[in-house]
Amino acid sequence: MMPFLRTDLAKLHAYAPHPEAAAHLSSVPVDRLDTNECPYDLPEDLKQKLVWTYQHQIEANRYPEGSHAELKQAIAAYVSESAQTPVQIAPAQVSVGNGSDELIRSLLIATCLSNQGSILVANPTFSMYGILAQTLGIAIVSVPRTETFTLNLEAAQAALDSAQTPNQAPVRAVFVVHPNSPTGNALTESEIAWLRELPPQVLAVIDEAYFEFSQHTLVSELANHPNWVILRTFSKAFRLAAHRVGYAIAHPDLINVLEKVRLPYNLPSLSQAAAHLTLTHRHRLLQSVPETIQQRAILYDALCQIEGLKFWPSAANFIFGSASSDPQNVALGQLLKQHGTSVRTTGGGLRITVGSPAENRRTIERLHQCCTQIITASV
Numbered sequence: 001m002m003p004f005l006r007t008d009l010a011k012l013h014a015y016a017p018h019p020e021a022a023a024h025l026s027s028v029p030v031d032r033l034d035t036n037e038c039p040y041d042l043p044e045d046l047k048q049k050l051v052w053t054y055q056h057q058i059e060a061n062r063y064p065e066g067s068h069a070e071l072k073q074a075i076a077a078y079v080s081e082s083a084q085t086p087v088q089i090a091p092a093q094v095s096v097g098n099g100s101d102e103l104i105r106s107l108l109i110a111t112c113l114s115n116q117g118s119i120l121v122a123n124p125t126f127s128m129y130g131i132l133a134q135t136l137g138i139a140i141v142s143v144p145r146t147e148t149f150t151l152n153l154e155a156a157q158a159a160l161d162s163a164q165t166p167n168q169a170p171v172r173a174v175f176v177v178h179p180n181s182p183t184g185n186a187l188t189e190s191e192i193a194w195l196r197e198l199p200p201q202v203l204a205v206i207d208e209a210y211f212e213f214s215q216h217t218l219v220s221e222l223a224n225h226p227n228w229v230i231l232r233t234f235s236k237a238f239r240l241a242a243h244r245v246g247y248a249i250a251h252p253d254l255i256n257v258l259e260k261v262r263l264p265y266n267l268p269s270l271s272q273a274a275a276h277l278t279l280t281h282r283h284r285l286l287q288s289v290p291e292t293i294q295q296r297a298i299l300y301d302a303l304c305q306i307e308g309l310k311f312w313p314s315a316a317n318f319i320f321g322s323a324s325s326d327p328q329n330v331a332l333g334q335l336l337k338q339h340g341t342s343v344r345t346t347g348g349g350l351r352i353t354v355g356s357p358a359e360n361r362r363t364i365e366r367l368h369q370c371c372t373q374i375i376t377a378s379v
């Protein structure tokens with residue numbers, strides 16, 4: 001390790017970015033079902049509109065609009081419309097990031113940096129919380145989940161209470177995903193009740209990256225909880241993973257601080273335009289969501305027929321399953337990739353994105369083949 005570097009970074013495992021990112025450029029087609037993207041690109045005419053915007057409205061020599069004012073307004077309107085109960089979200093309650101990953105980092109900077117606090121996560125969950133915390137030297141307290149992957153609330157509460165000791169930084173932020181990745185379960189009523197009771201000095205980060213597939217949001221409760229922040233993204237249902245746009249919704253005082261700690265021009269002009277465009281055309285783009293939900297049910301039923309594997313129900317656009325041991329999961333993931341379907345091996349299982357109907361048919365077929373090879377071979 002170079003002597004000027006922080007020694008704790010030597011131990012850090014970086015996030016493994018989309019291993020199949022270049023797969024579509026290779027001659028063998030691979031179904032990329034490892035990062036929970038939408039199976040469909042933006043329609044051609046919307047891409048044309050973006051091209052037009054780039055040619056005629058974006059000045060490449062000028063910095064992007066740094067306040068994101070128009071985008072915040074459009075996001076606030078969409079979030080208000082998306083809540084089950086009537087709620088009016090103001091643009092002052094919205095901050096936009098270079099992916100929600102940037103917002104996660106801003107939240108860590110705003111709450112825990114310089115030994116001010118640690119974070120609480122329940123594994124398995126989205127790995128970026130832990131990775132980003134480590135890059136900032138922030139301690140991570142991790143608690144287990146139950147058999148159905150709900151938080152072990154007693155362990156979580158005990159961790160909150162015990163971390164209030166003098167030589168350990170207190171827990172300042174609890175990260176939950178609604179529904180969780182990689183396991184697909186939405187927060188239960190008792191988990192939500194626990195979040196409602198968190199003390200005011202602990203921030204609840206509720207990551208709703210998969211909201212469009214679960215159709216359940218906690219946005220309408222934000223007004224009662226100034227210590228809650230909801231994260232969303234354009235990377236999943238809105239088909240914009242390439243553009244890196246995410247947003248946070250919270251009390252204006254928290255939003256102000258997120259605006260202070262972010263980089264000044266964090267969102268390129270074309271990404272702002274793309275996000276705005278997809279919001280304008282959201283009714284059309286989100287038409288693929290009911291298909292995904294229907295495909296999820298078909299895929300789940302078919303996966304449950306496969307001997308030797310267990311799958312869990314999902315409220316998101318992916319399904320989590322496991323063979324009887326982790327080495328088997330790893331072997332299965334590798335073999336599946338050789339057969340042309342890339343899934344994510346994580347959290348003690350396999351996370352399979354719900355793709356197009358044709359991709360899902362291949363997933364089922366190939367999993368049957370691979371399971372016969374791996375699982376029956378081992379008994």
Ligand SMILES: *Cc1c(COP(=O)(O)O)cnc(C)c1O
Nearest residue numbers: 099100101126181209233235246
């Ligand atoms: C995909 C995902 C995100 C989105 O991250 P971006 O940086 O906006 O692409 C956030 N949280 C979770 C849990 C995710 O799975």
